[in-house]
Amino acid sequence: MSHQYTADYDAYAGKSAETRHLKPGELSTGTTIMAVQFDGGVVLCADSRVSTGSYVANRASDKIAQLHDHIWCCRSGSAADTQALTDYVRHFLSQLAVETGRLPEVKVAAHLMRRLCYQNKDNLMAGVIVGGWDPVCGGTVYNIPVGGACIPMPFALGGSGSTYIYGLVDAEYRENMTKDEALALVRKAVAHAMARDGSSGGIIRTLVATEEGNVRDYVSGNMLPYGPAGW
Amino acid sequence: MASSGSGYDLSSSTFSPDGRIFQIEYAAKAVENAGTALGLRCADGVVLAVEKPLVNRMLVARTTGGYTRSTSTRASRSRVSSATAGRSLTGRGRRRAITRRHHGTKIPPATLSSRISAYVHYFTLHGALRPFGASTLVAAYDTGTKRHSLHMIEPSGVCYEYYGAAAGRGRQPARTEMEKLVVNPSRVPEGGEMISVSEGVRQLAKIIHSLHDDAKDKPFELEMSWLCEGSGWKHEGVPREIIAGAVEWAKKEIENEGENDEEGDDDEDDEMEE
Amino acid sequence: MSLSLQSGGAASRALAPPSTARAIADQGNQMTTRPITTGTSVLGMKYRGGVMLAADTLVSYGSLAKYKNARRLLSINSRTLIGAGGEYSDLQSIADLLRGNALNDRCTADSLYEEDNNEECAGEVWSYLRAVMYQRRNRMNPLWNDVVVAGFRQNPDGTTTDSPFLGVVDKIGTAYEDDVLATGFGAYIALPLMREKYRPDMEEGEARALLEDCLRILFYRDCRALNRVQIAKVTMDGGVLVSEPYELDTYWDFKGFVTNKGEMGTDGGW
Numbered sequence: 071m072s073h074q075y076t077a078d079y080d081a082y083a084g085k086s087a088e089t090r091h092l093k094p095g096e097l098s099t100g101t102t103i104m105a106v107q108f109d110g111g112v113v114l115c116a117d118s119r120v121s122t123g124s125y126v127a128n129r130a131s132d133k134i135a136q137l138h139d140h141i142w143c144c145r146s147g148s149a150a151d152t153q154a155l156t157d158y159v160r161h162f163l164s165q166l167a168v169e170t171g172r173l174p175e176v177k178v179a180a181h182l183m184r185r186l187c188y189q190n191k192d193n194l195m196a197g198v199i200v201g202g203w204d205p206v207c208g209g210t211v212y213n214i215p216v217g218g219a220c221i222p223m224p225f226a227l228g229g230s231g232s233t234y235i236y237g238l239v240d241a242e243y244r245e246n247m248t249k250d251e252a253l254a255l256v257r258k259a260v261a262h263a264m265a266r267d268g269s270s271g272g273i274i275r276t277l278v279a280t281e282e283g284n285v286r287d288y289v290s291g292n293m294l295p296y297g298p299a300g301w
Numbered sequence: 302m303a304s305s306g307s308g309y310d311l312s313s314s315t316f317s318p319d320g321r322i323f324q325i326e327y328a329a330k331a332v333e334n335a336g337t338a339l340g341l342r343c344a345d346g347v348v349l350a351v352e353k354p355l356v357n358r359m360l361v362a363r364t365t366g367g368y369t370r371s372t373s374t375r376a377s378r379s380r381v382s383s384a385t386a387g388r389s390l391t392g393r394g395r396r397r398a399i400t401r402r403h404h405g406t407k408i409p410p411a412t413l414s415s416r417i418s419a420y421v422h423y424f425t426l427h428g429a430l431r432p433f434g435a436s437t438l439v440a441a442y443d444t445g446t447k448r449h450s451l452h453m454i455e456p457s458g459v460c461y462e463y464y465g466a467a468a469g470r471g472r473q474p475a476r477t478e479m480e481k482l483v484v485n486p487s488r489v490p491e492g493g494e495m496i497s498v499s500e501g502v503r504q505l506a507k508i509i510h511s512l513h514d515d516a517k518d519k520p521f522e523l524e525m526s527w528l529c530e531g532s533g534w535k536h537e538g539v540p541r542e543i544i545a546g547a548v549e550w551a552k553k554e555i556e557n558e559g560e561n562d563e564e565g566d567d568d569e570d571d572e573m574e575e
Numbered sequence: 576m577s578l579s580l581q582s583g584g585a586a587s588r589a590l591a592p593p594s595t596a597r598a599i600a601d602q603g604n605q606m607t608t609r610p611i612t613t614g615t616s617v618l619g620m621k622y623r624g625g626v627m628l629a630a631d632t633l634v635s636y637g638s639l640a641k642y643k644n645a646r647r648l649l650s651i652n653s654r655t656l657i658g659a660g661g662e663y664s665d666l667q668s669i670a671d672l673l674r675g676n677a678l679n680d681r682c683t684a685d686s687l688y689e690e691d692n693n694e695e696c697a698g699e700v701w702s703y704l705r706a707v708m709y710q711r712r713n714r715m716n717p718l719w720n721d722v723v724v725a726g727f728r729q730n731p732d733g734t735t736t737d738s739p740f741l742g743v744v745d746k747i748g749t750a751y752e753d754d755v756l757a758t759g760f761g762a763y764i765a766l767p768l769m770r771e772k773y774r775p776d777m778e779e780g781e782a783r784a785l786l787e788d789c790l791r792i793l794f795y796r797d798c799r800a801l802n803r804v805q806i807a808k809v810t811m812d813g814g815v816l817v818s819e820p821y822e823l824d825t826y827w828d829f830k831g832f833v834t835n836k837g838e839m840g841t842d843g844g845w
Contacts, residue, residue, distance in 0.1 A: 188667075215636060217611035
């Protein structure tokens with residue numbers, strides 16, 4: 071038994087610091103994600119790289135997942151964990167919408183996500199941004215980092231790439247931005263993160279959620295506002 | 302009553318040959334014999350009023366427990382009849398409301414009411430269960446739509462929304478009286494306006510008092526609560542001095558009407574003669 | 576790789592034994608996570624006629640100053656306040672728990688009138704929280720917070736006494752009361768300052784000024800502190816009041832700060 075333990079431990083220690091927290095073979099969306107509120111809605115944005123260690127498992131993934139008609143989330147952390155979480159929240163939200171006969175609030179989606187993340191914090195690796203539009207509060211963004219806190223914010227950043235662009239976003243963000251300004255900001259910021267974070271890359275996907283509906287767009291990997299190359 | 306079911310009334314899982322479930326009707330009967338409970342949806346809030354009969358003249362007033370309770374800060378309910386059944390029900394409603402609070406918002410009134418009604422209805426389906434001998438009035442404010450509403454759930458599990466709802470002994474005459482008030486937004490007379498909560502308190506006090514026969518009926522306490530703009534859409538007891546004022550006004554009004562009625566009768570007689 | 580867990584971010588899974596079988600077997604009985612999203616110090620002080628709490632509004636993610644507008648002072652009922660540092664998600668769940676209890680009390684109260692009912696007083700909230708925190712730590716799954724509870728004690732009949740209450744419960748369930756309290760970094764830096772200036776008969780303005788001074792110094796000397804702060808108080812008849820976050824002015828004009836020290840021929844300073 072002790073022999074086996076040691077053998078396993080050796081196999082485990084062979085992993086790099088980057089992948090040590092993952093289960094064997096688990097994929098991780100080492101990521102840059104972002105969401106910005108504007109008058110009447112939110113903009114969500116994500117890169118498209120999914121990696122295992124330093125291998126790019128998927129270079130055009132979609133990390134923006136729909137939770138309800140006007141409510142979306144950006145996923146970061148373990149791909150498996152965040153997929154399971156979004157599936158649960160989607161399920162509960164649709165039940166709730168049927169029961170109450172009205173559109174669910176973004177707040178409710180965020181609280182459901184928070185509860186799942188908090189109560190299972192020992193077994194999850196998930197940092198999620200929930201954003202969307204609802205008839206009560208309009209455009210709303212909640213950040214739910216690893217550990218399951220839940221914090222409403224005018225804009226949110228997440229994923230490994232976010233650390234490289236806090237300064238940029240702090241400098242460029244203003245209150246009461248228009249939809250187009252918000253879109254330009256998230257594209258620029260995420261492009262810069264992708265240029266410096268090895269675990270972020272590929273294309274930029276954006277989503278605008280408003281009362282009128284959801285508009286998807288993407289910036290191809292060779293048409294980015296900045297990078298991947300640079301100084 | 303004892304033999305009215307002729308054997309078909311022993312279980313709520315048994316239909317009588319003419320298609321009735323006696324157990325539910327008996328439960329409704331229990332409510333019909335209890336103190337009156339009224340709810341009125343006014344322009345700026347909802348008022349609840351309960352007549353709490355003091356079953357024994359030696360009972361100390363104010364110790365019989367509240368008939369009106371909060372299920373959360375923005376919803377409340379009044380019950381009629383069987384104290385134990387009502388307590389069990391309010392507990393249930395509260396737990397429902399609190400579960401929902403965990404989702405970060407308040408439960409919508411219609412959802413809370415339909416959950417309670419589903420629960421009450423469940424108790425009419427099993428042979429091993431006894432239907433609730435209680436009607437429940439639910440006054441609530443919807444933080445999402447900014448609207449307030451009044452629902453009533455009966456022992457059968459049926460649940461509707463009302464402008465004015467009544468249960469208990471005096472329900473029939475009370476409904477007749479409430480119909481005279483302007484509580485239905487689609488039937489506001491020209492130049493008139495919907496009744497306000499402060500007027501609602503007075504009217505409900507008047508109805509409860511006018512239905513009460515001091516000579517015949519047991520003494521009672523009047524419990525009133527509201528959930529209105531003035532209370533910040535929180536459910537709270539109507540301040541005691543306001544209730545006292547309303548009762549004083551109601552008694553005077555009843556007295557005056559008594560006199561007017563006599564005069565009125567005379568007038569009618571005159572007309573008849575013509 | 577995963578997001579960004581440079582400092583303190585890894586969930587406990589990273590610490591779990593490596594063998595899959597072992598990991599599964601141990602999952603029911605794991606050491607809890609390290610704190611991930613953290614707040615820093617909370618200060619508390621009694622004064623004439625009330626109790627005051629103070630804290631900044633920063634929640635850090637490791638060394639990243641991630642949330643700069645997070646409220647760490649919260650009211651529990653109309654006469655009790657808490658303030659907490661440590662894991663922010665745990666603070667949110669403590670607040671949910673205590674506010675849930677308060678709501679439950681309200682809904683099961685005998686009377687419709689608030690003045691007839693008695694809400695939990697600060698001393699009761701504190702004792703309850705002590706039990707919760709101690710039990711959680713004994714299950715090796717602590718709530719990773721130091722919580723300060725402020726308010727008033729109550730008379731046997733439920734009315735509020737005129738003696739203010741200030742107590743703290745830490746992540747292992749240690750609990751004590753005092754006239755001045757500080758948690759986290761504040762216990763080292765602010766507490767001595769507060770003890771030096773404290774008088775039981777301080778006016779509200781004096782108390783607030785002293786707490787603001789302490790917060791300012793914490794901002795200077797605590798890497799996880801911020802100059803955006805909140806102040807909250809419980810008073811005898813005014814109930815609970817929590818301020819909106821506001822910013823403190825800071826001072827950088829000391830002569831020694833302005834003089835350059837790196838020139839040739841100087842010792843270079845430090």
